Amino acid sequence: MGSHLLVQLSDTHLTTAPRLRAGAEPAAGLAVALAAIERHGLRPDVVLLSGDLTDRGEASCYHELAEALASSSALGGALVVAVPGNHDRRAAMRQHLFAQLERAALPTGSGDEPLNSVAWHGALRVIALDSTIPGEDAGALAPATLDFLTDELARPAGEGTILMLHHPPIDSPIEPMARLGLRAPEAIAEAIAGSDVRLITCGHAHHHCQGALGAIPVLVAPATAYLADPLASVEFQPVAGCGLVRIDVDERGIRASVAPLPAPAWPDRALPA
Numbered sequence: 718m719g720s721h722l723l724v725q726l727s728d729t730h731l732t733t734a735p736r737l738r739a740g741a742e743p744a745a746g747l748a749v750a751l752a753a754i755e756r757h758g759l760r761p762d763v764v765l766l767s768g769d770l771t772d773r774g775e776a777s778c779y780h781e782l783a784e785a786l787a788s789s790s791a792l793g794g795a796l797v798v799a800v801p802g803n804h805d806r807r808a809a810m811r812q813h814l815f816a817q818l819e820r821a822a823l824p825t826g827s828g829d830e831p832l833n834s835v836a837w838h839g840a841l842r843v844i845a846l847d848s849t850i851p852g853e854d855a856g857a858l859a860p861a862t863l864d865f866l867t868d869e870l871a872r873p874a875g876e877g878t879i880l881m882l883h884h885p886p887i888d889s890p891i892e893p894m895a896r897l898g899l900r901a902p903e904a905i906a907e908a909i910a911g912s913d914v915r916l917i918t919c920g921h922a923h924h925h926c927q928g929a930l931g932a933i934p935v936l937v938a939p940a941t942a943y944l945a946d947p948l949a950s951v952e953f954q955p956v957a958g959c960g961l962v963r964i965d966v967d968e969r970g971i972r973a974s975v976a977p978l979p980a981p982a983w984p985d986r987a988l989p990a
């Protein structure tokens with residue numbers, strides 16, 4: 718049984734604009750997250766990037782992310798596993814992120830085809846699935862992606878599998894966000910039934926949430942760019958904030974811990990009380 722440290726960064730939303738419409742400065746959020754990992758002297762084996770890496774799929778933003786990871790003393794040597802979110806562009810992500818990364822789990826397909834990948838750290842497996850539907854904000858797994866998952870799970874992993882996708886298979890309590898969730902989550906439940914999947918981890922909602930799909934725990938990571946207030950049920954309300962997830966896997970089991978981080982300043986926006 719090995720020892721594995723994974724760090725998950727989600728919804729970095731890097732942009733060429735000075736800030737997002739919500740008021741956030743995504744580059745500041747990413748910097749806060751990277752600085753926190755470095756400050757604590759962590760050396761993650763794997764970096765999980767769970768989508769919405771850029772706000773509009775800009776090539777320069779993928780380069781910016783690749784450079785930020787490469788220049789991080791904590792993350793520079795880590796294996797990167799990434800999936801697109803609804804704000805990303807598949808072809809641009811291939812060309813301008815994956816092609817720039819030193820160590821990455823390379824995705825299937827080409828151009829605008831889904832980006833699915835498998836990564837191993839020792840006997841621990843990460844399966845990353847593309848849940849995006851080009852041109853839409855909601856998510857779904859294409860038949861070819863479900864086949865990819867089923868085929869991969871036919872081979873067992875000695876220390877089990879972590880499944881990552883952008884759209885959570887559980888609903889956010891924020892109704893507009895839930896409407897943009899993953900369609901037909903039961904298809905994943907069926908595909909992973911009886912498999913060695915130990916955790917499903919996602920992004921998209923911008924707030925921490927946890928639940929289960931059948932017997933498998935589901936984690937929704939907070940965003941690094943800005944957070945959503947999960948108390949606001951009927952409206953998506955952005956709030957300043959930042960967070961990341963560390964996942965520890967060893968002989969004591971698997972634990973996913975959410976680290977709240979200091980919020981990057983929103984200079985032009987009065988924050989909700």
Ligand SMILES: [Fe+2]
Binds near residue numbers: 728768769921922923
């Ligand atoms: Fe997002």
